Amino acid sequence: MFPALLAQVEPPSSDHTSLFIFLAFVVATLVITYFSARKSSGASAYFAAGRSITGWQNGLAVAGDYMSAASFLGIAGMIALNGFDGFMYSVGFLVAYLTVLFIVAEPLRNSGKYTMADVLAYRLKPRPVRALASLSTLTVSLFYMIAQMVGAGALVKVLIPGISYELAVIAVGILMVVYVVFGGMLATTWVQIIKAILLMSGSFLLSVLVMAKFNFSLAEFFNSLAAIKSTGADGVEVTQNFLTPGLLFKNPWDQISLGMALVFGTAGLPHILIRFYTVPDAKTARSSVVWAMVIIGLFYIMTTFFGFGAASLMGPDFIKAHGGTNMAAPELARLVGGEVFFGFISAVAFATILAVVAGLTISASTSFAHDFYSNVIHHGKEHRAGEEVRVARITAFVVGAASIAIAIGLGDRVNVAFLVGLAFAVAASANLPAIILSIFWKRFNTAGAVAGLIAGLVSSIALIIVSPDFMGDNALFPLKNPALASIPIGFLAAVIATLCSREPGAEAKFAELEVRANTGLGAEKATEH
Amino acid sequence: MSAPDPSDQDLTPESASPTDTAPKDGDPVDWEAIAADADFKKLLTDKARFVIPATLFFIIYYFAFLVLVGWFPRLMEIEVFGRVNIAYLFALSQFFMAWILAFLYVAAAAGWDRQAAAVLAKFNQK
Numbered sequence: 283m284f285p286a287l288l289a290q291v292e293p294p295s296s297d298h299t300s301l302f303i304f305l306a307f308v309v310a311t312l313v314i315t316y317f318s319a320r321k322s323s324g325a326s327a328y329f330a331a332g333r334s335i336t337g338w339q340n341g342l343a344v345a346g347d348y349m350s351a352a353s354f355l356g357i358a359g360m361i362a363l364n365g366f367d368g369f370m371y372s373v374g375f376l377v378a379y380l381t382v383l384f385i386v387a388e389p390l391r392n393s394g395k396y397t398m399a400d401v402l403a404y405r406l407k408p409r410p411v412r413a414l415a416s417l418s419t420l421t422v423s424l425f426y427m428i429a430q431m432v433g434a435g436a437l438v439k440v441l442i443p444g445i446s447y448e449l450a451v452i453a454v455g456i457l458m459v460v461y462v463v464f465g466g467m468l469a470t471t472w473v474q475i476i477k478a479i480l481l482m483s484g485s486f487l488l489s490v491l492v493m494a495k496f497n498f499s500l501a502e503f504f505n506s507l508a509a510i511k512s513t514g515a516d517g518v519e520v521t522q523n524f525l526t527p528g529l530l531f532k533n534p535w536d537q538i539s540l541g542m543a544l545v546f547g548t549a550g551l552p553h554i555l556i557r558f559y560t561v562p563d564a565k566t567a568r569s570s571v572v573w574a575m576v577i578i579g580l581f582y583i584m585t586t587f588f589g590f591g592a593a594s595l596m597g598p599d600f601i602k603a604h605g606g607t608n609m610a611a612p613e614l615a616r617l618v619g620g621e622v623f624f625g626f627i628s629a630v631a632f633a634t635i636l637a638v639v640a641g642l643t644i645s646a647s648t649s650f651a652h653d654f655y656s657n658v659i660h661h662g663k664e665h666r667a668g669e670e671v672r673v674a675r676i677t678a679f680v681v682g683a684a685s686i687a688i689a690i691g692l693g694d695r696v697n698v699a700f701l702v703g704l705a706f707a708v709a710a711s712a713n714l715p716a717i718i719l720s721i722f723w724k725r726f727n728t729a730g731a732v733a734g735l736i737a738g739l740v741s742s743i744a745l746i747i748v749s750p751d752f753m754g755d756n757a758l759f760p761l762k763n764p765a766l767a768s769i770p771i772g773f774l775a776a777v778i779a780t781l782c783s784r785e786p787g788a789e790a791k792f793a794e795l796e797v798r799a800n801t802g803l804g805a806e807k808a809t810e811h
Numbered sequence: 812m813s814a815p816d817p818s819d820q821d822l823t824p825e826s827a828s829p830t831d832t833a834p835k836d837g838d839p840v841d842w843e844a845i846a847a848d849a850d851f852k853k854l855l856t857d858k859a860r861f862v863i864p865a866t867l868f869f870i871i872y873y874f875a876f877l878v879l880v881g882w883f884p885r886l887m888e889i890e891v892f893g894r895v896n897i898a899y900l901f902a903l904s905q906f907f908m909a910w911i912l913a914f915l916y917v918a919a920a921a922g923w924d925r926q927a928a929a930v931l932a933k934f935n936q937k
Contacts, residue, residue, distance in 0.1 A: 366898055370880070373873075373905045380869045380909055383916060384862050504894045526888050527880040527898050534881025541877045545870070568920055572913050579906045793846035800854060801927040803840065 303629035308457065308636075311476065315461050315469040330396060330467055330559040333806060337566045339475060341573020344557050346474030348375070348548075348574070349481055349581055350426070350638040351433030351608075352702035354631055357582075358614070359607035361589025363598050365510070365524030367531050368589060371703070372582035374544030376575065381549040383571040389721045389799035391558045391567040395806055397645075398555045398713060399653045402720050404798075405791040407728040411716075412653040414735040418712040419552040419649040421739060423642045424685070425705035426553070430642070431689030432701065433608055434635045437628055448690050454636055455686035461640040462647065462678040466671075467560060470640050477630075477637035482577065484630040485584045488611070491618040492591035507590050512598035524593050536762050540703055543765035547706030550713030553638075553645035564802050588614055639685070647677035703763050704746055711768035712738030715776045721799060724792040726776070727785035734776025742768035845934055854926040861919045865912055872908055876901050 335343065353375065360368030394400030399415035431451060438450035461469050496503040507524045514520050522529060531537045548554060558567040592601060592614040601610045612631060616624035651674035715734040719726040745764030750757040759767070798804055845851055880887050880898055887898035 366902075369899075369902055370877075373876070373902050377869060377873045377905055377909050380866070380912055383913055384866050501893045508894045523888075523894075525894060525896050525899055527884050531881070534878070537877045537881045538874070541874065545873060565920075565924060568917060572917055575909060575913050579910060583903070583906055794842035796855070797840075797842050797845045797851070800851075800858070800923075801845075801931055803845075803931055 301625075303626055304632055307476070307480070307629060307633045311461065311469075311473045311636075314472045314476075315464055330556075330806075333560060333562050335471055335560040335566075335570075337561065337569035338573045339471070340557060340561050340566065340570035341577060342478045343471045343474040343560070344554060344570060344574035345577040345581070346478035346481075346637055347553055347557060347641040348578060349478065349634065350702065351430050351631065351635045353581065353585075354481060354485070354634055355433050355437070355608045355611055356429075356702065357585050358589045358592060358611035359601070359609070360530070361585060362592035362596070362601050362610035362614075363607055364530035365507070365522070365590070365593060366527050367529055367537075369585065370527075370531075370537060370541075371544070372585045372589075374541050375548075376579045376582050378545045378548035379571060379575045379578065381545060382554070383568065383575070385721075386549045386555070386717060387558050387567045387571050388564040390555060390717075391561065391564045392800075392802045392805045393795055393798045394559065396556065396559055396652045397649045398550075398552050398717065399649065402716055402731055403657070404795050405720060405726070405788045406731050406785075409658050410728060411731050411735075413658045414732060414739075415713070415716070416649045416653040416658070418708070418735055418739050419653075420646050420681075421743070422550075422552060422705050422709045422713070423646040423681075424688075425708060426551075426702060427639060427642050427685045428688060429701035429705065430635045430639050431685060434632065434639075435689065437609070437612065437632055437635070451689045452686055454639065455682045455689075457636055458640040458643055459678055459682040462643045462682075463675045467556075467644060467648075470637075470644050471557075471560060473637045473640055477633050478577065480630045481634055482581060484627055485581055485588065487623070488615055488618070488627060489584045489587035489591075491623070492587045492595065492614070495591075495595060495618060503587075503590075503594070506594040510593050510597060524590060533760065535760070535766060539707075539761045539763040539766035542769055543703055543707035543710050543763050546714050546769055547708075547710035547765070550709035550717065551706070552649060552709075552713070553641045556645050556648060559806070562807070563805065591618075643678050643681050643685075644674075646681050647674045650674070650677040650681075704742075707746070707763050707765040707768060708739065708742045710738075710765055711742040711772040714769070715772040719773075719776055719780070721795070723780075724789055725780060727780050727783060727788045729783040729785070730776045730780030733779030734772050737775030738768060738772030741771040841934070845930065848930060848933070850926065850933065851930045854923060854930060857926065858923055861916065865916065869908065869912055873905060876905060 353372075357368060357371050357375075360371060362368070390398070390401050393404055397415070398419065399412045402411045402415055431454075434451060434454050435447050438447060461473055493503065496506065504525065509521050510524045511519055511521050531540075558570070561567050561570055588611055592610040595617055596604075596610070596614060601607070601613065604613050612624055612628045615627035619627075651670050655673045656670045712735050715738060716731045719730065719734070742764045745759045745761075745768055746752065748758035749762055749764065750760065751762055761767075879901070884898075887901070888896050890896045891900060
């Protein structure tokens, strides 16, 4: 603890640096949206950026989509309050990309068109499978969106003095709808790229400034973490070594369950999966995962410095008193870099939220338009030119309005990394069994996919509702994250339902899917624009 | 689209949605023949030979970390460099494990790309 440093921290001033930085980001991204809107015509351009994004660009965009408010604000706060256990989120978030790289990215790019459901609809009866995949996409996106909006709320209170939470959430909602409705996937991709670069440089600067407080000595830095003082719930001051495990997770099964959600959930996140359709081929999809892993990995290693740094320089008591768990990173920036740097980091965090919300909106609206509207309601035939794109734009409006309403109804003291952990659990339990079994198991059929999607979706959400965080001491399910139970339930339901029925049509098409997935024959090509 | 019925240009069987497939270019494709081809089978085996052990390895390595941290905290609290303990070093090693496996995968995949191209060339597909 550094009481002398804390004394320097001043209350929020009327300095408008953060506002200017934030507005600069907004103007730059709107200009991009304007130019993308002129370029994007047709469904492939709107939904998949004309499949023209290069490997490193898509890597940055995947990283941008992934490093959400949960990563930056959530993990920083988690580590700042709970030490090592918070860092375990960072580890899981990166290792998860091996599942994406090894199992999902290339087959998906080779056999699909716009959405996660495309790969399922290949062999299976498209209507039931798409309807459910669309429902699960909307559910996961909503969970994720709630987390982002909670982060936005916490930030806005300090970022722009005088503006109300409601007004700020409405402004974020309108901006994200503008990106998605007018710019489509191309604009959204560039918003992600700019945001990823901003976030990486902001985190790097923050890490350097933190280490400067320790004279750039790792030994001094880690020494300071061994004795962090905080006040417990009973008002008694305790000294803890923040490098030891167990400060947050008292039950080891909680860690296993969260780990499963993270490692298996990423490969089922719709807004990450649709990124692989924006590149020209499977090889580029592969290289973009590796680019993303390098960027994301570096970022999560840096959470060591700004997460633990916040614990050491400010202490848990100070953080709880100044904006709470989600504001640890911006408050740390104020401490080590003053008001201007606080403004910069807050603006970066805000840009991060804006970009991720735009990515979620486009994945939800693409899924609704392509899977539900075109393929379930209209049997895969477009009545008028551009109808699918038009429906997607309308959906973006609706999704935007709904998320604004939900966000306004929510508080800002829930840790956003925790909320996102729940979104991962739903994705892992509902989407992943269907995707994996459809790619690798010849016998898999529509009944199995339907059962797996429903069982995964229902069990993960039901277990969240009866978990300790929602029911307190009377919880029917002992774990904070449902993945430990709901992933096996999703897989089991898919396998059992498959074995109970036969679908010769689905089995017959396995050869075709296998050839397509492994060779890229007949895959969607890049469009010329 | 006012183009002709998209199903005319599709390679996929009709039960899949017509909007979801690429237009046909080149010869009609005999999927069964390619799937049964020995070189294609070898491509699948070669892929499996890397992907299955690599997947098992990272899952075991990651969950071993969670199990050790969860059930053997005293062991993980042993300090190695100054106050830096095994738990933190194990966590950090996960990053390098993930990066190394990813680069090994990309190196191996370059070979699979060549094999796939050779299979397609054999069947006059590009």
